[in-house]
Amino acid sequence: MTHCDRRGFLGALSGIGVAAFGPRDCAAARDLPIQDPQGHADLKWDKAPCRYCGTGCGVEVGVKDGKVMAVRGDAASPVNQGLLCVKGYHLPAMLYGKDRLQYPMLRKDGKLERISWEQAIATIAERFGQALADKGPDGVAVYGSGQWTVFDGYAALKWVKGGMKSNNLDPNARLCMASAVMGFMTQFQSDEPMGCYEDLDVGQDFFLWGNNMAEMHPVLFSRMLENKRRNPGVRIVDIATRRTPTSDYADLYVEFEPGSDLALANGILHLLVAKGKVAESFVTENCVFKRGIEDLDKIGYGCFGEQAEKYTFADETKDATREDFVKFLADYTPEKVAAITGVPVQQIQALADMYGDAERRAVSMWCMGVNQHTRGTWMNNLITDIHLLTGKISRPGNNPFSLTGQPSACGTVREVGTLANRLPADMVVNNPEHRAKAEKLWGLQEGTINPKPGHHAVDMFRAFQRGDVVAMWIQTTNPWVTMPNLHRFDRKPGDGRFLVVSDIYPTPTTDVADLILPSAAWVEREGVFGNTERRTQQWNKMVEPPGEAREDAWQIVQVAKRMGMGNLFPWPEGDWHEPMFEEYRKFTLGIGKDLASYAELKSTRGMLWPVVDGKETRYRYAAGFDPYVKKAAGVHFYKAKGYGEKAAIWLRPYHPPAEVPDAQYPFWLCTGRVLEHWHTGSMTRRVKQLHQAAPRAYVEINRADATRLGIKTGDKVRLVSRRGKLELPAMVDGRGKPPAGSVFVPFFDEGLLVNRLTLDAMDNISKEPDYKKCAVAVERA
Amino acid sequence: MNARILAAFLLLAACGDDSQKTAVPGVPGAVKTLASVRAERRLFDGAPPVIPHHDFGADCISCHTTAGMSVPQFGFAPPAPHDPEQLQGAMSRCRMCHVFASKEPAFADNDFVGLRQDLRAGKRLNDLAPPVIPHQTLLRENCMACHTGPAAREEIRCPHPERERCVQCHLPQQTTGEFSR
Structure with a gap:
């Protein structure tokens, strides 16, 4: 035979010419045996979001013989379209460290001893019950995580707020994106960004505020670089305090003195007003002006050595006018701003010109540089002010876009509301109507939910150290590495307080725990995460966890049941994920936070809320995109009921950082x-x-x-x-x-x-x- | 057992060590690394390989050109298999996926066993049909990078590189095992 006869097969390849095959090819082909000894095609592949950051890349997980053997980028995922970063590609090995925690362990006489789940649950129920009896609802605390699935967070919220009547529930996300939350809440009275990742594909000018995106959100960074390749006019501005791999790709690098970004943003606002770059009709129609307490002496910094034990500052919301705004900005001339920030006047002018160019689209992105900031909420406000003032918001490629660092900081912490003052779907405990709605949906007696907000994260650890909180449960996070000024929280177990830690590996936090619970990780359990762009993503359990490890939500539900709070979790043991999600979903429906149904989430690569009539929303508040906007064109900030359904432009001054270098610490x-x-x-x-x-x-x-x-x-x-x-x-x-x-x-x-x-x-x-x-x-x- | 093998690989994975190189048949003077070394450079087949050499402080593409380049003392720097256009855009930050290997002892032991795929696994419709492509083509758009040149493993070397349009005859095999919709 001298010709390979492939005509039948080629028929399927319409439009492609018929190839000619020579005898050498055929011989070479024959020499290669058909074999698949590893049976790679036998792997069972299923979708999941990546375990790590807030980007929420889709991965496909390959499983064989009960083990994860490979992952690959999910080409069907709208987030990453098949690309992952190095952490994502190496996901499977994360599950198989030899030192996985496999059994509950209790510290007895300083030594950890294996105990049964039955003993563990009984011990936790007893210690939390005792704390409640001795100290009331303030005596207990749960410190959760932006890595919690929606199930974990919802179970914790219901148990703490609906069962123990405490509000001492706060997450590690307090250390990470709480400032972004308060930014969105103070300006739109509704949390989370209006845009989506499409902004990266269609934006023209990208402003990265204190954000090393190349390393922290590499897949999103790639998406932006691909936009720049296809559209060479795209410009990237890196506004930072240090050169990073991100700076290497920037068209303009702007370096400012740490903390002076407040002045820089005000300087840009000043120039936008001075140069007549304000989108007048947009601002008149859609914005109001607000200001809060601006006196440095009244505010302080809440740190050790100052307001050392508790920090309870509460801002005020006062009406302001366009004239107040202009007068306020008069202080921020380019020359003055240059003196504070170290940024040359020309660069300040350039930034204002770029933001103010009505012909170009602008996306601002930020993460920890802006959020982990003694005036982080203010800085969030100022960036969004720039977008409101220029009308560059709620349209494709025109948005302020806060990036998140944890896979469900949005989906669990912000949406479920696992914060000391929150209830699901942006509701707060100090609002009687909100409490009533939660009590009704949970079938609880009126007055069950405690109206007093609990301890925020740092305050919670200070309270634990003081002994005000005597029973604390930490899940899916590692505060003995991440809390600032760690010395304040040095602990030796056996101090009379009780610390439970659920995790998958030993950490400095399990080192100081009295009781350690082994958790199921990622695809060892069923889960839902919500990413930065409002995308809710579901995955199935694919493999068994090691030893006796169990998922965090299950752990909480068992303890709640043991404490006589089983009424909160009425679902059958083997089938509770979907009913729990559907109960939670009721909080979100009809108010512009509508989550997709569990069935929809199972069958898609995630959906962007609000999901109405099965359709997701790419751009919130925008006519033609958001089903809640009834206007024919433009935007409608319909969630901001307190501001007459308009967005708030805040007047926020520059304050210096809490500690600045001096002769001794230069x-x-x-x-x-x-x-x-x-x-x-x-x-x-x-x-x-x-x-x-x-x-x-x-x-x-x-x-x-x-x-x-x-x-x-x-x-x-x-x-x-x-x-x-x-x-x-x-x-x-x-x-x-x-x-x-x-x-x-x-x-x-x-x-x-x-x-x-x-x-x-x-x-x-x-x-x-x-x-x-x-x-x-x-x-x- | 597996940990021991891994540990052995770890010791063998030294770059620039000639004992870990083998000659390329038909390409005088060219050398390539052993298959076992190739395996050690990936967590599993499909994972991005680590960078086996030290940081030269140069742009990766100055050696990993579209055709690849022989680097004296080090061997052959293969071209990237990625879409050459995207290498200027989405794929331009190599170290987003490829990180430097080192001999640093492990932080903790790990029992992970990765997928190892037979390199000749491409099935055929019949004995004489061209094999289908047994791997994802996403991020592997440049077939020539791995299937031709000194870096190509013998078992997957293309016998007819002059036919440039590979997917004309070799179909990407559907191995995605779609989850239920």
Whole structure:
């Protein structure tokens, strides 16, 4: 035979010519045996969102013989269209670290001993019951997570607020995006962004505010770079305090003095007004002006040594006018702003010109730089002010877009409302109507829900340390690495208080726990996450968890039942996910937060809420996109009932940071993340490839400072702050390059805890700590 | 058992070690790494390989050109298999997926066993039909990167690189196993 006869098969390939095959091909083809010894095609593939960041990339998970053997980017996912980052590609190994927690363990006489689930549940129920009896609802606390699934968060919320009548429920997301929450709430009276990831494809000018997107949201960064490739006119502006891999791709790098972004944003607003770039009819029709308390002495920073124990500042909302606004901005001339920020006048002008160009679309993106800020809510307000003032909002490619760091910071924390003052769907405990609605949907007696907000995260740990809270349960997070000023929370078990920790691996937090519960991870259980762009994503359980590990929601439900609160969770043991979700969903329907049904979520790659009549909403508040907007054109901020259904432009001044470098501590210290590790590294460090690429923390030092101090890469350096000391290797000209007078340390390394140095100053409104700015001395160790 | 094998691979994965290289038949002077080393550079087949050499401080594409490049002392720098256009855009930040390998001891032991795919797994309609493509083509748009040149493994080397349009005859095999809708 000299010709391969493929005509029949080729028939299926319409439009493609018939190939000619030579004898050599045929021989070569025959020589290759058909075999599939590994049976890769036998893998069963199912969809799931990635376990790590708030991007919510779709992955397909390949399972064989009860084990995850591979993942790949889900080409059908609208989020990532098949691409993942290095963490995502290495997901499967995260599940199989040898030291997975497999059994409940109780500390007896200082030693951890394996106990049964029955004993664990009985012990927790007894200790929480005792705390309630001794101290009332303030004596208990649950510290949750933006990595909680919707089920975990909803179970915790219902148990704490509906069962124990406490509001001491707060998440690690308080450390992460609480300022963005308060930004959206104060301006739109409804949380979460109006845009979606399509903004990355169609935006023209991208402003990254203190946001190393190349490392922290790599897939979204890629999406933006692909837009730039296809549309060479696209411009990326990196507004930052340190050069990062993101800066390498920026058309313009704008470096400001730490904390002075408030002045820079006001400077841009000043120029927009001065140059007549205000979208007048948009502002008149859709915006109001507001201002709050602006007196630095009244606000403070809530940190140790100042208002040391409790920080309870409450802002006021006062009406303002367009004239007030203009007068307020008069202070922020380019020259004055340049003096505060260190940004040249020309660059301030350039930023204002770009934002003010009515012919171009603008997207602002930010994450921890803006949120972990002693005036983070203000900074969120100011960025959104720029978009409101120019009318560049709620349209494709024209949006302020807050990025999130955890996979369900939006879906669980913000939407379910696992915060000290919240109930589901943006409702708050101090509103009687909201409490009544929750009590009705939960079938609880009127007056069950406690109207007094509980402890926010930092305050919760201070209360635990004081002994006001005597029973605390921590799930899916690692606060003994992440809390600022860690010294304040040093703990030895056996202090009379009771700490339960649910996790999948041993961490510094399980090290100080009295009782450890083994949790099921990611695809070892059924779950729902909600990502940054309002996309709710469901996945199925694909493999069994190791040992006796169980999902967090199940753990909570068992304890609640043991405490006689089983009425909160009336669903059958084997089938409770869908009914629990559908109950929760009732909170969201008809108010512009409508979640898709569980059945819809199971059959799609997630849906963007509000979902009405099976249709998702890409752009909220926008005519033609949002089903709640009845106008023919333009926008309608219909959620802002308190502002006459208009968005609020806030007047927010510049305040200096809580601690600034001085003669004794002459350097700025900024902390943050790296591409390879996710948060405290408890998962990613157990993956060889990721660990080897970034095995330990280091301190990035500017070359000029390093030369002056005689430090080179790899040398041991001692950092000293007013709170503590830390020795770690230096990195000069590494992936991040801080300017002279500042250093950067990543926080993933539990062996080199940078949070022993950080200051527990926090945002006045969101109570989110500032991990980005404190003062340190740098010396050779 | 697996941990031991992994540990052995770890020791063997040294870059620039000639004992880990094998000659490329028909390409005088060219060398390539052993299949076992190839496996060690990926968590599983389909995962992005780690970077086996140290950081040269240069742009990756200065050696990993569209045709690949022989680098004295190090061997052959293969071209990226990604869509050449997207390498200027979505795929332009190589280190988003490819990270440097090191000999750093593990933080904790790991029992993960990754998918290992037979490189000759492409099925045929009949004995003489061209094999289908047994892997996803997404992010692997440039077939030549792996199937031709000194970097190509013998078992998957293309016998007719002059026919540039591979998917004309080789169909991507549907291995996605769609979840139920």
